[in-house]
Amino acid sequence: MRLPLSELDETKLAQFENQFTHCLQLRSGMLDAQHESALRLFNGFYEGYKGLIVDLYARTAVISDHDKVDSPTQNPFLVLITRILQDKYPWLESILLKRRASTNPEERTGILLHGKKLPGWIEENGVRYAIDLRLNQDESFFLDTRLLRHWLKEQSQGKSVLNCFAYSGTLGIAALAGQARRVLQTDVSASFLELARKSAKLARYPGEMKVLPLDFFKVVSRMKTSGELFDIVILDPPFFSTTKAGRVDLLADWVGLINKARPLVADGGKLVAINNALFATGAEIQTQIESLFHGGYVEMDSIIPVPEDCTGFPDTIHEKAPAEPAPYNHSTKINILTVHRKDGRKAGIPQVAG
Numbered sequence: 001m002r003l004p005l006s007e008l009d010e011t012k013l014a015q016f017e018n019q020f021t022h023c024l025q026l027r028s029g030m031l032d033a034q035h036e037s038a039l040r041l042f043n044g045f046y047e048g049y050k051g052l053i054v055d056l057y058a059r060t061a062v063i064s065d066h067d068k069v070d071s072p073t074q075n076p077f078l079v080l081i082t083r084i085l086q087d088k089y090p091w092l093e094s095i096l097l098k099r100r101a102s103t104n105p106e107e108r109t110g111i112l113l114h115g116k117k118l119p120g121w122i123e124e125n126g127v128r129y130a131i132d133l134r135l136n137q138d139e140s141f142f143l144d145t146r147l148l149r150h151w152l153k154e155q156s157q158g159k160s161v162l163n164c165f166a167y168s169g170t171l172g173i174a175a176l177a178g179q180a181r182r183v184l185q186t187d188v189s190a191s192f193l194e195l196a197r198k199s200a201k202l203a204r205y206p207g208e209m210k211v212l213p214l215d216f217f218k219v220v221s222r223m224k225t226s227g228e229l230f231d232i233v234i235l236d237p238p239f240f241s242t243t244k245a246g247r248v249d250l251l252a253d254w255v256g257l258i259n260k261a262r263p264l265v266a267d268g269g270k271l272v273a274i275n276n277a278l279f280a281t282g283a284e285i286q287t288q289i290e291s292l293f294h295g296g297y298v299e300m301d302s303i304i305p306v307p308e309d310c311t312g313f314p315d316t317i318h319e320k321a322p323a324e325p326a327p328y329n330h331s332t333k334i335n336i337l338t339v340h341r342k343d344g345r346k347a348g349i350p351q352v353a354g
Contacts, residue, residue, distance in 0.1 A: 009076070016077055017084070019048055019316070024088060026313050035059050035091055036123040038131075040143050040309040042081075048318035052077060054085075055139060057131060058119035059093040061085050062110070062139055066100045082113050093117045096133055109134045121202060125150055127177040129170050130198035140168045140195055144306045144332045145236075148272065151304055151336070152232070153178035155270070159231035160347045162186070162223075162264060164216050169196025171234050171272075176205045184230075186212040186219045188243065217246035220260050229266040229347045236274040250277040255288050258337075262298070265339040266347035270301060273335045282325040285333050297340045306330035 023042045030039050036058050044052035051066035063081055082095055094115030099107040110133060121130050124146065132140045152161075152171060156178035163172035166185040173196065176183045185196045190213035200209045212219065216237070237257060241248045248257060258273055265271050275285050292298040311317075311330050321331050328334075 013076055013080060016049060017080060019318075020081065020084060021088075023047055023312075023316050024084075026316065027309050030309060031056075032123075034123075038122040038124060038141060038143060039307075043310060043312055046312040046319050046321070047316045049077065050319065052081070054081060055143065057133060057139060057141070058122050059091060059117075060096060060115075060119055060133065061089070061092055061094075062096045062098065062133060063113075064098045064100055078113075086114060093119075098137065100137060108137050121199075125153060125174075127153065127174060128199070128202040129168075129173055130195050130202060131168075132195060135168070135192070135195070140192075141170055142167075144310045144330060145171065145274070145334070146307050146310075148274075148304045148334055149174035152234075152272075156180035156232060160184075160229075160266075161232045161234065162230040163234045163236075164219065164261060165235070165237045166196060166211075167192050167236075169193060169199060169211070171236065172196060172209065173199045175232065176200065176207050176209050177203070179205075180207045180232075182207055183209045184212060185209065186214055186216070188215050189213065215243050215245040216248070217243070217260070220264065223264050228264070229269070229345055230264055231266055231269045231347045232272065233261050233265050233269070234272040234274075235261050236272075239277055250275050251280055254280075254285065255291060258292065262339060265341075267339070267341040267344045269339050269347065271298075271337040271339050273337060275333045275335075276331060277333075278321075278331045279323050280331075280333075281323045282328040282333060284323075286327060289335055289337070292337070297342070299338050299340075301336040301338045303328060304334040304336065306332050306334075 020042055027041055038057045040055050042054040044050055053064040055062045067075060085092060085095060094117055095113045096110045097113050098110050102108050118133050121128050129141060152174040156175035159180050160182045161175040161180045163185045166172055166187045169185045172183045172185040185193055187193050193211040193213055196211055237248045239250050254275055262271060306329055325331050
């Protein structure tokens, strides 16, 4: 449906319209002809309108609204965004609104402003990923790790990969698409891992994928007991969580969490460490990472940046991040670490069944 415009501050509305359409124009080259890809169309936290994010998943636009306005019809920016999207992208099949501050669970997971059909998958870098735009408050697919998925597809041939805190399993699927011989996806939520299963069925991959619905700390304990090692271990935890088995705190104990996963990496293998703590500076995270280098058993391989559609472009950025991210380009800080072992052990034959 088209929402009526009424009682708008015309100056603010015009400014927003100019900024929003400019942001869409700069991203126009990222659109694919088949409309099967995913990208961020607008990041208001950096591009001048805090609280508003607009993403594109195939033929569905998702508006994430962090405002506490009671109704979409009371927010003129939402009204205008809906109109512009329908006019600029006539091929859109639906527009989904997620009201992140709502007390209504249905509004947090999404209400349709336009259309009825939601996509079941998107394609990125030649890989299809199953998605469920109403699975959670987010969209089940993180756009800021796109370049990491590219790296995993390029680096995983013949490798064994452990994906911790896998959520919907997209990072593990990227490794599988890169001809990893084995991928183990682990997450405390079995329902989230079902999307990983669906993604694996969208294509015929030569490698093996298993899912293990288990708490991270229990996974680590089980793998250590079995002596199993992996060529690549991915560590992508939430900002904070606590279970009976342990606690995750990306501000207070990031190095401790890395050291939990590190013994599972084979000699010369890679540890992918992702820290998305919004209020941690890049310098703080870098200092913590560098503390691992003493002794020579861990070294920096590379930093994976966040793509520009997520960060904003030089002439569209009007707001700074809550904490300075440099040397990273975003609050999502992605490090690829090379791990060396005293025992020199390589990844062996898997000993744990998922």
